[in-house]
Amino acid sequence: MxxxxxxxxxxxxxxxxxxxxxxxxxxxxxxxxxxxxxxxxxxxxxxxxxxxxxxxxxxxxxxxxxxxxxxxxxxxxxxxxxLRSMKAPVTFDGLRVAVPAGYSLPRLVNQCADRGLSGIEGLSPIPGSVGGAIKMNAGSHGYEIADVIESVEVARDGQVVTLPRAAIGFAYRHSPFTERDLILGTTLRLRPGDPATSRAEIAEYRRHRAATQPIHANSAGCIFKNPAPGLATGRIIDELGLKGETIGGATISTLHANFIVTNGAARAADILALIERIRSRAREARGIELEMEVDVWD
Ligand SMILES: Cc1cc2nc3c(=O)[nH]c(=O)nc-3n(C[C@H](O)[C@H](O)[C@H](O)COP(=O)(O)OP(=O)(O)OC[C@H]3O[C@@H](n4cnc5c(N)ncnc54)[C@H](O)[C@@H]3O)c2cc1C
Incomplete structure (x- = not known):
């Protein structure tokens, strides 16, 4: 039963x-x-x-x-x-950093910088967990989390199993992990760095973000992946004249066109309708099929 x-x-x-x-x-x-x-x-x-x-x-x-x-x-x-209730600490061993999947990525970046460990500074403005970052191979400012991963722990058949990096095929904003995979932790391998240099780099990335993205609004970051290297979806949506377009409680950001921001009372249906409007306009006007970066649970 x-x-x-x-x-x-x-x-x-x-x-x-x-x-x-x-x-x-x-x-x-x-x-x-x-x-x-x-x-x-x-x-x-x-x-x-x-x-x-x-x-x-x-x-x-x-x-x-x-x-x-x-x-x-x-x-x-x-x-x-x-995994927020897992209180296991981050452990540092030379250039290796073992971190639970529920840990905050920005917090991890700061701690590594303070210890003179370099290689993830560009990930500092990404507001998610380490597990969420691995799931979509999060990246920014030329950094991707996959670049520093040595191994990933996942749940398999009731056990915790360690997968070496070589067994995991990451790509741009993509990992092979499916919705049936629970990522439990990872070991990163970083480079020796200088705390002051890393902190200055992090501060610069955060300043840049605050000036170019609606970081204080309700959003999920970029809605779509970039269709090709050097071709920014935000720019495509901007050129289509869609900035500021609104459905219900959801609006295409006027600061960064690849962000949809909500007023806190939006329905998911409003956001999905706006996403569909952008996709069909990009298809009709530019022949571009935009692929979602944000995961949808329905
Ligand atoms: C203001 C803002 C700026 C952002 N900037 C960036 C950016 O520059 N670059 C970038 O890549 N992203 C960016 N994002 C998107 C987001 O922060 C990242 O994708 C982040 O890594 C998601 O982590 P999360 O813990 O919030 O995942 P969630 O949103 O909770 O989950 C996302 C998906 O990952 C899966 N998942 C989460 N945890 C695990 C786990 N432990 N095991 C298996 N699957 C899991 C979930 O099932 C879900 O399908 C931004 C978001 C915001 C709001």
Missing amino acids: SKSIEQICAELDVAARFRQPMRRLTSLRAGGEIACLAFPDTPEKAARLVQRLNENGIRWSPLGYGTNLLVADGPLDRVAVS
Whole structure:
């Protein structure tokens, strides 16, 4: 007989909250209620949890900080597995840095800079978790997280398994991890650096961001990937004259056209309609098929 989410979480001693509004858990501030939010507090419990959910035919998805996520208006019949309750610290061993997937990426960048470890400064303005960054091979200012990964820990068949970098085919804003993969941690290999130089570089990236992107508005960063190196989607959308276009509570940012910003009361349907408008205009006017950078849960 199949077990309920409540039974599985209770048996594994995993904290859970039910019928949670995703609007509060995503930086776009949109989305409906999700059936359950589960908070395993160790990698081992997390691996067992997703195995048991699989065995019982219960749909689940990993949830980082919700900064690259558009959730449908719902209700959503699935479990979001959050790693925020894992309190394992970052460990430093020479140039190697082992970090849990639920850790904040900007915080990690700062800590590495302070210790004279270089190689991830450009990732400092990315507001998500380390696991979320690995899932989409996050990058900015010429840096990508894949460039410094030595290995990744994932949940497989109820166990924590370490995959070497050579076994993971990363590409531009892409990893081979699917929605059935839970990333639990990673070991990075950085370069020796100078704390003052790294901090100055980080400060410059943050200044640049504040001037060119609506960083204080509700958004999920860039909605679309760039179609080719040197061809910026923001510029394409700008040239199509779509800046400021609004549907319901969602607007194409006037500061950076690849951002959709919301007023906090937007429906996911408003955002999706705006996305479709941009895609069809880019297709008709420029023959370009824009690919989503933001993940959609529907
Ligand atoms: C203002 C702003 C600026 C941004 N700038 C950039 C940028 O410059 N470059 C860039 O690349 N991105 C950028 N982003 C997007 C986003 O911050 C990154 O993609 C970030 O890495 C997402 O991490 P997250 O923890 O928020 O993931 P979430 O949004 O929680 O999840 C995104 C996807 O990853 C999956 N996921 C999350 N955690 C895990 C895990 N542990 N295991 C497996 N799958 C997981 C989720 O299931 C989901 O499908 C920006 C976003 C904002 C709001």
